[in-house]
Amino acid sequence: MTLSPVIIPSEIQTREFDAKLLLACFLAETGVDVYVGARHEIHANIHHLPPSIYVAKDFRDTSVQIFNILGLLGHRIVAWDEEGLITHEPELYYRRRVAEKAISRVQEFYAWGENNKALIENAPGFPTTNIHTTGNPRGDLLRPEFKGFYADTIERLQARYGNFILINSNFGFVNHKVRSLKVSTETSGSSNGHEPAPEIDRFMRHRQSMLNTFIELLPDIARRFPGNTIVVRPHPSENHSLWTTAAAKIKNIEIIHEGPVLPWLLAAGTMIHNGCTTGLEAFLLGRPAISFEPRDVHPGAENLPNFLSYRAQSQQELFATISQCLETNQPLPQTAAQWKEINRFIGATNGPFASEQIAQHIRELNQRDCSSPISSSLSQFSGGVLSRLRKVEKKILYMWPDHKSSRAYNTHRYPGLKLGEVQSRVASFAKITGKFGTLSVDHCRKQIFLIASSKRPKF
Numbered sequence: 001m002t003l004s005p006v007i008i009p010s011e012i013q014t015r016e017f018d019a020k021l022l023l024a025c026f027l028a029e030t031g032v033d034v035y036v037g038a039r040h041e042i043h044a045n046i047h048h049l050p051p052s053i054y055v056a057k058d059f060r061d062t063s064v065q066i067f068n069i070l071g072l073l074g075h076r077i078v079a080w081d082e083e084g085l086i087t088h089e090p091e092l093y094y095r096r097r098v099a100e101k102a103i104s105r106v107q108e109f110y111a112w113g114e115n116n117k118a119l120i121e122n123a124p125g126f127p128t129t130n131i132h133t134t135g136n137p138r139g140d141l142l143r144p145e146f147k148g149f150y151a152d153t154i155e156r157l158q159a160r161y162g163n164f165i166l167i168n169s170n171f172g173f174v175n176h177k178v179r180s181l182k183v184s185t186e187t188s189g190s191s192n193g194h195e196p197a198p199e200i201d202r203f204m205r206h207r208q209s210m211l212n213t214f215i216e217l218l219p220d221i222a223r224r225f226p227g228n229t230i231v232v233r234p235h236p237s238e239n240h241s242l243w244t245t246a247a248a249k250i251k252n253i254e255i256i257h258e259g260p261v262l263p264w265l266l267a268a269g270t271m272i273h274n275g276c277t278t279g280l281e282a283f284l285l286g287r288p289a290i291s292f293e294p295r296d297v298h299p300g301a302e303n304l305p306n307f308l309s310y311r312a313q314s315q316q317e318l319f320a321t322i323s324q325c326l327e328t329n330q331p332l333p334q335t336a337a338q339w340k341e342i343n344r345f346i347g348a349t350n351g352p353f354a355s356e357q358i359a360q361h362i363r364e365l366n367q368r369d370c371s372s373p374i375s376s377s378l379s380q381f382s383g384g385v386l387s388r389l390r391k392v393e394k395k396i397l398y399m400w401p402d403h404k405s406s407r408a409y410n411t412h413r414y415p416g417l418k419l420g421e422v423q424s425r426v427a428s429f430a431k432i433t434g435k436f437g438t439l440s441v442d443h444c445r446k447q448i449f450l451i452a453s454s455k456r457p458k459f
Contacts, residue, residue, distance in 0.1 A: 003032045003366045005052040007075070009039035012236045013414045014260050016057075016082060018149075018425060019137035019355075023055075024451040025429055025436045026359035031453060032366065038414045038447035040405070044394060045445055047387040051075055051375070053362055057082040059102035067105045069390065072383030074375035078108040078362060080136060081120070085112045085345060086277050086303055090119060092200055100125025108365060110134045110358050113345045134357040135348030141262060142284040143349065149428055150263035157267040161254075164229040165221070165322060166268035168261070170276040171211040172237035173204060177412060178404050209297045210274050215246045217292070217315070222250045224319050228326070233257055233264060236413060265289075270325035272318070279305025280342070283332065284349070288325040292318050304345055308338055419443040426451070 006027050010017045017036075024034040035042065035049060039057070042049075043066055051074035056063065058081050070077060087093045103123060108130045111117035117133050120126060140146065157164075169175075222230055230253045234240050240255055247253040261278055262285065265271055270288045273279050282289035291309040310325070310332050312318035348354035375383070397405035423441045430436040442450040 003363070004076070005033040005035060005050055006362060006366075007042060007046075007049060007052045007054045008034060008036040009042045009055070009057065010037065011039040011057055011082070011413060013038070013417070014257065015236055016138060017417070018260055019141055020055075021422065021425055021451075022140060022353075022429055023137045023355040023358060025426060025439060026353070026355045027362060028439050028451045028453055029435060030359055030363045032363070034451040035444065035448055036451060037444075037449050038410075038416070040394070040410050040414070041445070041447045044391045045448065046070065046075075047073065047384045048445070053078060053366060055079065055362075056106065058097060059099060059106060060097055061099040061102070063102045064099055065390065067102050069383050069387050071105060072375060072379045072386065074380060074383075076107055076365070076369065077105050078110070078365065079103075079106045080110040080112070081116065084116045084119070085136070086275075086280065086305060087116075087119065088203060088303075090122070092203060093119060094123060095200065098123045098125070103127075108132065108361060110136070110354075110361070111347070112136050112139070113343070113347045115345045130361075132357070132361050133347050134361070135346055135354030137353075137355045137358070139284075139346050139348055140353045140355050142281055143353070146432055147266075147285075149432060150260070150266065153259060153263040154267045157263060161229045161231060161267075163269040163326065164231050164267070165225060165326075166264055166271040167214065167217075167221075167230065167232045168235075168271055168273045168276050168278045169211075169214060169232065169238060169243070170235045170273070170278075171207055171214075172235045174208045174211055175234075175238045175242055177237060177239045178402060178406075178409055206297070213294055213297055214274070214292070215242070217318075218246050218253060219250060220315060221319070221322075222252050225322065225326075226252060228252065228269065229254055231256055231264070231268070233261065269329070270322055272322070273305065273309070275303050276305055279309045280346075283308035283334070283338070284342075286331050288329070288331045290318065290321050290325065304341055307341060308332065414447065416447050419449070422449050 008020045008024055010020050020036055024036040027034045046069065054070055054075045054077050056077055056079035059079055067077060081097060104125050104127050106129055109120055111120060111131055111133045112135060114133060117131050120131060141149065232243050232253065232255045234243055234257050243255045247255055265278060265282050265285055265287050270290060271278060271282050272290045272292055274292055279289050279291060289309040291306040291311045293311060293313055295313045310321050312321050348357065394405050397403045398407050400406055401408060426436060426439060426441055438453060440452055440454060444450050
């Protein structure tokens with residue numbers, strides 16, 4: 001019995017590559033070849049890869065075309081929603097995150113937790129598909145077992161910045177690096193053909209107000225804590241120049257988006273955010289985090305990261321809380337109510353890792369369907385033609401500076417990794433888990449790597 005390979009694309013390297021590499025290792029241990037790497041490179045070369053099980057990161061309008069091509073080429077699609085952990089009102093979520101033509105092609109779905117599962121079960125166009133409440137590989141890296149994975153990086157950050165204060169922003173909707181995407185979110189307030197909705201307008205106004213508040217905060221926090229470096233880490237989708245301009249001539253502020261966020265959370269004296277997933281990540285890592293929620297800014301919807309953080313409603317309260325965190329180095333005391341909410345939102349906080357569970361479900365799907373006909377020769381030919389045409393289109397857009405497929409934005413989201421770096425990370429996973437010692441890592445093409453139980457020919 002020959003099992004199909006698995007393809008795991010990574011859109012934002014700093015956010016998700018390490019977690020997807022961990023899943024690739026668990027999958028390779030089950031005896032399948034796994035291609036993991038930059039999503040834009042995988043899509044550009046999908047006609048070169050063998051028919052596989054493709055692990056999708058979402059099912060938005062932007063995924064419809066590639067899903068059609070994947071189907072013609074004989075790939076099967078399973079999915080999770082990379083941004084499905086912390087969501088807003090269901091109507092807003094469905095408008096922005098779900099396209100019926102895409103989600104209808106998903107054979108299996110891996111939910112972050114029960115909350116995510118319920119949201120997907122009620123999504124328009126969702127088929128009678130298996131939903132597994134597995135948690136997500138990104139959650140695995142928050143568990144105590146992996147605390148040593150970033151030890152060297154934490155040491156370097158602390159040597160470089162000392163006891164620094166981290167500000168994590170999440171204002172991509174209103175400060176997007178690609179100007180056309182920012183304009184569309186501000187003007188249309190909709191997606192998937194829907195009309196603008198009041199809840200979207202409220203959400204956008206709130207995020208713009210909070211962005212303005214954080215920008216205005218920078219000189220005050222720098223003056224209040226002159227002995228500390230203030231590190232502002234913009235969201236991966238954000239335009240950094242807005243922050244750089246705001247921090248100009250302030251000596252103890254650094255605007256940096258470098259590497260995964262987890263070592264930054266572990267190295268910082270405290271972290272400040274508003275409604276950002278990093279509030280949840282800090283809680284699970286046992287690090288102090290502060291949600292800044294000024295009284296004069298119209299409140300957004302209550303969300304889990306704020307609930308898991310120290311909360312400050314004024315600058316005076318914020319600065320007092322920062323001082324307390326820097327002095328005591330203590331996270332928010334954890335309560336039963338908080339863990340009840342966490343367990344509703346994210347699975348696999350203990351017991352089998354999410355990566356293990358997902359790998360097992362994919363293997364079962366693989367074994368169940370391996371004898372099914374993949375696709376006809378005509379479908380394969382059509383898929384290959386459409387894939388090559390899409391690649392030509394993307395190459396043209398690659399030269400257009402203000403487009404989401406531009407060279408600048410692709411590099412911004414996925415700077416790239418060398419083969420040795422990927423091999424080193426697999427070796428670290430092996431040391432931590434006691435597994436993966438026999439796996440090989442091979443470089444296939446550009447930013448695509450093959451994780452396998454033995455060497456395989458390159459394509």
